[in-house]
Amino acid sequence: MIKKAEFLISNTDVRKCPEPDRPEYAFIGRSNVGKSSLINMLVGQKSLAKVSTVPGKTQLINHFIINDSWYLVDLPGYGYAKISISVKEKFQKLISDYILNRENLYCLFVLIDVRHKAQLIDVEFITWLGENHIPFAIVFTKADKLGKVTVEKHIAAYSLELQEIWEELPPILVSSSLNGTGREEIISFIENVNNSL
Numbered sequence: 001m002i003k004k005a006e007f008l009i010s011n012t013d014v015r016k017c018p019e020p021d022r023p024e025y026a027f028i029g030r031s032n033v034g035k036s037s038l039i040n041m042l043v044g045q046k047s048l049a050k051v052s053t054v055p056g057k058t059q060l061i062n063h064f065i066i067n068d069s070w071y072l073v074d075l076p077g078y079g080y081a082k083i084s085i086s087v088k089e090k091f092q093k094l095i096s097d098y099i100l101n102r103e104n105l106y107c108l109f110v111l112i113d114v115r116h117k118a119q120l121i122d123v124e125f126i127t128w129l130g131e132n133h134i135p136f137a138i139v140f141t142k143a144d145k146l147g148k149v150t151v152e153k154h155i156a157a158y159s160l161e162l163q164e165i166w167e168e169l170p171p172i173l174v175s176s177s178l179n180g181t182g183r184e185e186i187i188s189f190i191e192n193v194n195n196s197l
């Protein structure tokens with residue numbers, strides 16, 4: 001259960017992040033996919049994380065402390081346009097530095113807009129995570145924008161695409177920041193990891 005959520009610090013340098021002395025969970029994905037909105041939905045506060053209709057709103061590494069005991073992190077988005085330039089060239093050094101060096105990052109939630117077909121930039125990013133042994137889960141966002149059956153269809157199609165490159169699928173969650181879908185599941189997922197430490 002999330003009883004308390006507070007903003008801690010924003011910065012541009014992984015070395016200036018809070019001491020890595022508590023479990024940490026971060027949210028990543030293309031710009032505008034709904035990272036900041038999802039954090040607000042999970043903590044039950046309207047504007048703890050800054051949300052915008054204009055892509056590129058979150059430009060810093062933002063730490064929030066939950067129940068005085070673990071961190072949620074809002075990250076900037078990667079990839080503004082649907083062009084197939086290598087993701088490594090595209091996404092900011094800030095993000096890769098953070099992901100590769102943050103020792104208490106127990107799970108990176110990779111957000112994918114459930115409405116769209118698999119995009120190269122996301123698939124390349126997920127592949128890069130695998131190559132670097134980063135623990136991650138996929139969260140499909142904006143489920144309220146489609147009917148339930150369509151959501152299931154899209155996730156099944158996406159899973160098939162992933163299975164072409166992955167033997168085993170990562171954990172897959174579905175969310176809507178608008179109506180709270182997935183809130184319990186994502187919080188339970190995090191609590192299970194916390195309890196297993």
Ligand code: GTP
Nearest residue numbers: 031032033034035036037051052056057058077177
């Ligand atoms: P950047 O910080 O720019 O990378 O974007 P972000 O991924 O943090 O997205 P943000 O949470 O700012 O949301 C972008 C837009 O999508 C806003 O207009 C949100 O209201 C909208 N949005 C986010 N999540 C949902 C959702 O679950 N359902 C619907 N319908 N809209 C959403």
Ligand code: MG
Nearest residue numbers: 035036057058
């Ligand atoms: Mg944001």
